[in-house]
Amino acid sequence: MSNTTEMEHLAAPPPPVSSAPVAPSAKERAVQLETDAFCVECGYNLHGQPVVRDERLNLLVARCPECGQFHPAGTGVTATKLWLQRVASLLLFFWVLVVIAVVVFACFGLGAVTFAHIDDTTYRQLMSADQKPAEWKQTAVSGGGMTYQVVRKGTTRPVINWKLYYTLEVPAGDDQTPWGNHHTATLFERAVLAGCAAALGVVIGMLLVVFLWHWKKRRYFIATLLPLAPAMFLICVFCLNEEFSLIIHWATRIAIFYALWEGAWIGVGILVGRPIARGLLRMFVPPRPRQYLAFLWKVDGKSPPMPSTAG
16 A cells, blocks of 8 residues: 555656746845856846846856846856956056056146146246346357347346246237247137137046946046146146246136136036947947947946847
8 A cells, every 4th residue: 555655656747847946035135247247048238137046956047137048147257267367357457557547647638738728828028037127139249249148138238047937918029039939829729728628528527437437426526626636736836936926826727717617527528428428339339249338328227228129
């Protein structure tokens, strides 16, 4: 009797197996995939998808929201290999150097536009060490002959220690100083400089939100303060360099104005950076390679374009 019951039990069909993993408990649920992993069926980037534990296989799996295919989480993650970890660390080091270099060159560019405005809207005035007017004049030399030298204005007394001072005053018509700037920027030229500063600010803001996409939005406010760094550097130069002593207050106001102007346009670049980047990707990058840049959609809470419906 017992043998018959045991044979019937062995011959009974096994219980049906569900086609999907059982809903995990709170302790079993992982957060999400933090690496780029692509669906083998449709190519969708599974980065950010929730990870659950399959009770039958005791494996962590993630499901593709596009085609429904299940994938083991962590498969093919190259960071698990020691030598690739070292290569990744080296690339990360160079990436940090690139970011620092871009910030430095951005500051140089912002400061260069500011100084170009100051340089193009001022004149040069020859003065002696005690800030008395001087001029470049042809004078006679002993033994006959003529030569050009710097003398006190209206005299033939030579000036040994002289400097070119920046000034807002138009030089006299007979001033023949070879180093002087006798041309001030026109309204059009000033508008071009202001436009260059605005364009540079927009580009910096766009690069910031695209390449430093992992920043929290409130931290992007720090980037709008970036133009203050070259402005403060220029103000220090004006204070320490005697040649700017006649225009130091005016030049300081110009430097602060450009810092505020450029900071405002950096804010504009932050606002439009990722939408423009996503538009360019849709135009020029095919659907499947575009999945590598899906973070540009997910960071703003948007759904990345699906490979199967991209056409």
